[in-house]
Amino acid sequence: MSANTETQSSSFDSIKWLVAIALLAAAVVGNYYYGEQVSVLYRAIGVVLLVIVAGVVAGLTDKGRRFRTFAKESRTEIRRVVWPSRQEATQTTIIVVVATALIALLLWGMDAILVRVVGFFTGLEF
Template identity: 85%
Template sequence: MSAQTETQTSSFDGIKWVVAIALLAAAVVGNYYYGEQVSILYRAIGVVILVAVAGIVAGMTDKGRRFRAFAKESRTEVRRVVWPTRQETTQTTLIILVATAIVSLILWGMDAILVRVVGFFTGLEF
């Protein structure tokens, strides 16, 4: 019995996805088709409504439900994060800038030395 339920759910999900894609296509085509005849305000409202309805239809599918659950869990995890203070962020940024400057100077010096060594061995002056 559960196999039959899963088959019905997946077939309905396919239909829901087709409807959602058709609504999005209608929004794009309608916006293009009525580009000259209808005010941009009405076209924008129509596109927003069609996109919202397509999102609701897609949200009723199995993947849509799983996405909503994932989004809820993600939001919960973001609330648990301990964000650094402004002072910690500034100090870390400065440390990274200084470290980047030091490494770039070291690489520049090594490049200059290697250019001179290769120029010495090949007889080409750079």
């Protein structure tokens, strides 16, 4: 019985996906077809409505339900995050900039020394 229910669900999901894709295609084709005959406002409203309806139909599928569950859980997790204060963010940024500058100077110095050492041994001046 469970396998039969899954088969029906997947076949209905396929139909729902086809309907959603057909609605999106209708939005594109309708916008193109009525480009000269209907004002931009009405075409935009029609496209937005068709996209919303296609989204609702896609949301009724198994993947759509899983996506909604994932989005709700993500929103809950975002609320749990402890964001740094402005002062903490500024201090961390300054530390990163200073550390990057120091490493850049160190690498520049090492490069200059290595160029001179290689030039000394090869007899080439750089």
